[in-house]
């Protein structure tokens with residue numbers, strides 16, 4: 732991680748302490764009670780959309796991958812700029828023999844593709860805004876997918892969307908601290924940046940977040 736990089740604030744928080752409490756605090760409490768996003772459908776979607784060669788960008792603790800239980804023979808690559816994340820996740824998922832790549836999704840990805848699928852789950856709201864700036868991350872993933880590859884995930888939306896009061900308060904605090912940079916992120920804006928790089932895009936608002944699926948990457952512009 733590079734302290735001077737614009738993406739640094741969204742990556743730096745994942746230290747050993749946060750990773751130790753992440754599953755009960757973020758997935759057990761925040762996601763369900765504050766964002767109002769149920770977790771089991773996210774696991775089911777992960778299981779359904781994951782292909783044989785799969786890239787997880789920003790795996791956190793590896794919770795979704797573990798619960799989605801990929802079939803034998805699935806090749807998993809974990810990409811994250813934060814070495815704590817890669818250490819924790821590769822340990823947890825050791826039985827899957829994942830490849831780990833220390834890299835920032837805002838830069839061209841140094842990976843051995845192409846991949847059949849990629850997850851970008853709850854990462855976009857951590858990336859440096861405005862939302863149009865995050866199109867770079869989507870493009871970088873599209874560039875390492877097969878022609879019929881799929882990108883899927885979810886992201887917390889900004890203040891223009893509907894939220895419970897607790898969610899608004901948390902959004903403001905997380906943006907002030909720099910862990911999130913998403914105050915201006917909208918579901919329509921998300922659709923826009925996905926459509927820049929993919930032919931077929933689905934976006935569904937669930938609670939304070941949007942789930943997305945994007946298929947068939949467009950060729951990179953010359």
Ligand SMILES: C[S@@+](CC[C@H](N)C(=O)[O-])C[C@H]1O[C@@H](n2cnc3c(N)ncnc32)[C@H](O)[C@@H]1O
Pocket residue numbers: 738741742745788789790791792793794795810811812813816834835836837851852853854857858
């Ligand atoms: C909120 S966690 C999401 C974890 C997991 N995907 C989940 O859904 O539980 C955000 C993850 O994105 C990673 N991340 C933050 N900035 C990133 C960047 N610029 N490139 C790649 N990953 C990034 C963090 O290190 C962390 O692993």
